[in-house]
Amino acid sequence: MHCVWLYSHRLQRVVGQAGAHTLYAFGDLVHTLSVSWDIPPSVIVIEATTILAVCLMSSPACSDLLYEVCEAGICLPAQMSRHKRCQRKRSTKTSAKTRERMKTEIANDEMRRIADRSQNRFLAEGVEAHRPTQLAPHSLLQPFSRELVSQLERTHQEIESLLISIIGKPTYSEVGFILYCADCTELLPRLEQSRLQIDLSITSPPYNIGKAYEKPLALEEYVQWCGTWMQQIYRVTKSTGAFWLNVGYLEVEGQGLCVPIPYLIWNKSPFYLLQEVVWKYGAGVSSKRRLSPRNEKWLFYVKDPLDYTFNLEDIRDPNVKYPNQRKNGKYRCNPLGKNPSDVWEFPKVTTGEHRSSRERTSHPAQFPLPVVERIVSASSHSAALVLDPFAGSCSAGIAAAGLGRIFLGIEISPDYCTMAIERYERFRTEKIDVQRQEKIF
Numbered sequence: 001m002h003c004v005w006l007y008s009h010r011l012q013r014v015v016g017q018a019g020a021h022t023l024y025a026f027g028d029l030v031h032t033l034s035v036s037w038d039i040p041p042s043v044i045v046i047e048a049t050t051i052l053a054v055c056l057m058s059s060p061a062c063s064d065l066l067y068e069v070c071e072a073g074i075c076l077p078a079q080m081s082r083h084k085r086c087q088r089k090r091s092t093k094t095s096a097k098t099r100e101r102m103k104t105e106i107a108n109d110e111m112r113r114i115a116d117r118s119q120n121r122f123l124a125e126g127v128e129a130h131r132p133t134q135l136a137p138h139s140l141l142q143p144f145s146r147e148l149v150s151q152l153e154r155t156h157q158e159i160e161s162l163l164i165s166i167i168g169k170p171t172y173s174e175v176g177f178i179l180y181c182a183d184c185t186e187l188l189p190r191l192e193q194s195r196l197q198i199d200l201s202i203t204s205p206p207y208n209i210g211k212a213y214e215k216p217l218a219l220e221e222y223v224q225w226c227g228t229w230m231q232q233i234y235r236v237t238k239s240t241g242a243f244w245l246n247v248g249y250l251e252v253e254g255q256g257l258c259v260p261i262p263y264l265i266w267n268k269s270p271f272y273l274l275q276e277v278v279w280k281y282g283a284g285v286s287s288k289r290r291l292s293p294r295n296e297k298w299l300f301y302v303k304d305p306l307d308y309t310f311n312l313e314d315i316r317d318p319n320v321k322y323p324n325q326r327k328n329g330k331y332r333c334n335p336l337g338k339n340p341s342d343v344w345e346f347p348k349v350t351t352g353e354h355r356s357s358r359e360r361t362s363h364p365a366q367f368p369l370p371v372v373e374r375i376v377s378a379s380s381h382s383a384a385l386v387l388d389p390f391a392g393s394c395s396a397g398i399a400a401a402g403l404g405r406i407f408l409g410i411e412i413s414p415d416y417c418t419m420a421i422e423r424y425e426r427f428r429t430e431k432i433d434v435q436r437q438e439k440i441f
Contacts, residue, residue, distance in 0.1 A: 136369055136427055140402025141434040148404050151383045152176055156406055159196065159385065163408075166194045172421045174428070176401040177394075177409075181417040184389035184410040185225075188232035197238040198408075199309070199384035202375055202396045204246035204365065205229070207261060211365065213392075213413060219252060219264075227268030229389060234269045236387075240308050242379040243271055243301040246279070246367075249293065257290070262297050271301035274308075279371060281348045298344075298375075309384075314377040315340055346371045361419055367395035376403050394420035398427050 113119040144152070156175045163170065163178065167190050171181040180187060206214035208222040217225060233243055247261035266273055277298040286292050302308035316337035325332045349366045376399045380386060386400040391409030393416065400407040401424070411417050 135430045136398060136402060137373060138434075140369065140373060140399060140427075141431045143435050144404050148382055152404060152406065155383050159406055159408070162194055162196055166190055166196075171417055172424075174424075176405070177397055177407050177424055179391065179394065179397070179407075179409045179411065179417060179420060181412070181414055182410055183412050185229050185232065187410055188229065188236060188389065191236045192232070196236065197241070197385070198233070198236050198387045199238055199241050199405075200376065200380040201233050201237065201241070201243045201387040201389070202246075202372055203244075203388045203390045204367070204392075205390050207248050207250055209248075209250050213365075213416070219250075222250075223264050223268065226265045230265070230269035230271070233387070233389065234271055234303065237303050239304050241303050242308055242310075243303075244375050244379065245299040245301065246296060247299070248296045258293060260297060262299055266299060269301075271303065272305045274300045274302050274305065275342055276300070278343045280343060280345045281368075282345070283348060309379050309381065311378050311381075312339065315374050340374070344371065344374070361393045361423055363393035363416060363419065366393045369395055369399055372396045372399040373403065376400050376405060380405055391420060392416055394424060398424060402427070402431070 115123070117124045153175055156173075156178075160170070160173055160178060167180065167187060170178050172179040205226060208214065208217055208219075210216055230243075230245075237243060247265070249258040249260055251257050252259045262276065277300055278295050279298055280295045282294060284292060284294050313336055316334060317340045318337035320333050320338050323331075323333060346368050349368050372395050376386060376396070380400075382404045384405050385408060386396065386405045387408045387410075388394070388396040389410045391397060391411040394407075394409055394411075397407040397409050397420070409420070411420065
C-alpha cells in the first residue's frame with residue numbers, strides 16, 4: 001500500500017473544502033495509479049500539486065476530481081492545464097451532477113462577471129482551440145520557381161562579393177541569408193562607400209530600459225544614438241526603398257512612465273514618415289495602477305513619398321465579415337480580401353517550459369514571424385535586399401529568406417549570432433522536409 005505525504009497544508013484545506021469524498025477519490029487514484037504502473041511498494045513523497053497532476057492525467061475517470069480541484073482554487077501546473085483542455089473534448093465523461101454543480105456555483109457567485117456569458121464575449125462566442133505552433137508559417141516553407149532560385153543564387157553571389165571587398169567576410173553566409181557579427185554604427189558607414197543599395201530595412205533597436213543585451217544611456221544620448229543609425233540607414237537605402245521601425249516605451253524621469261519612443265525619435269532622419277502602425281499583441285505585463293500595455297508601434301518610413309514599393313495585393317486580409325455583400329450587382333470587397341489597416345493583431349511569441357512556441361529562442365525580444373512576413377511582403381519584391389541592423393534572433397532574416405529575398409543582418413552579440421545561425425539552419429531543414437513531404441503526397 002502506498003502512502004502519500006501531502007506537503008501542502010493549503011491542499012489539505014482545499015480538499016477539505018471540496019468535500020471528504022474528494023480526499024477518498026484522491027487516495028483511490030493513487031492506489032489505482034500504483035497498480036496500473038506496477039510500482040513496487042514504497043513511500044511516495046511528492047509535492048502535492050504534482051502528484052495531483054500525474055494522477056489526473058493517468059485516469060480518464062478522474063474528471064469530477066479535476067473540476068472540484070479547479071473550482072476550489074488550486075493553481076494548476078502546466079501538465080494539468082493541458083489535461084484540462086483535453087478534458088473539454090471528453091466532456092461526455094463528466095457526470096451530469098458535476099456539471100450542474102459547477103453551473104450552480106458560478107451562477108450564485110454574482111461577483112464573477114467573467115463567468116457571465118452576457119458579460120464575457122469569449123464565453124458567448126467560444127474560444128478557438130489551441131493549436132501547436134510551427135517553426136515557421138507554412139507560407140515561408142514553400143518552394144521557389146527555378147527562375148527565382150537562379151536569380152537568388154546570382155544576386156547573393158554578387159552581394160556577398162561586394163560586401164567582402166568593402167567590409168570583409170561575413171560571419172555566416174548561405175544563399176538568401178548573410179549575417180555579420182558587428183556594431184551596425186561601425187558597419188553601415190562602410191556600406192555607404194559601396195554601390196550596394198538596400199530595398200527594405202526592418203529593425204527594432206534596444207529600448208534603453210535595462211535589458212540584458214543593452215547598455216543604458218542618458219535619454220539625450222539614446223535619442224542621439226538612434227538618430228545616428230537612422231540616418232546611416234537612410235543613406236544606404238534605394239530611392240524607392242522603405243524602413244520599418246519597431247519601438248516600444250521608456251520612462252522619461254520626472255515626466256512620464258510609459259512614453260512612446262516614437263515621440264522622441266520619429267523625425268531624427270530624413271526619411272518620410274508615411275504612417276504609424278499599431279501592433280496589438282493581446283498578452284503582456286499586468287498592472288493595477290494603470291492600464292496594462294498591450295501594443296507597440298511600427299513606424300513606416302519611405303525615402304520618396306511619391307515613389308515607393310507597396311504590394312497591397314500580397315498582404316490583403318481574407319477575414320472579411322460580409323464577403324458576399326454587393327452593390328449594383330457587384331461584390332463590394334476585393335476578392336483577395338480587405339486592406340489589413342493600420343492596427344495589426346498578432347500574438348507575441350509564447351514562452352514557458354510547456355507552452356513555448358516552436359519558433360521561440362532565448363532572445364528576450366523576439367519578433368513573431370507573421371508580423372515581419374507581412375512587412376517583407378508589403379515593402380519588397382523577390383530577390384530584394386532586406387537589412388536588419390539589430391538582427392537579434394533574425395526573425396526578419398527568416399521571413400526574408402522564406403519569401404525569396406536576400407537578407408543582410410548585423411548583430412553585435414556573438415551569442416545571439418550563434419543562436420540566429422542555429423535557428424536559420426533549423427528553418428532550412430524544416431523547409432526541405434516540408435517540400436519533400438508535399439512531393440510525396
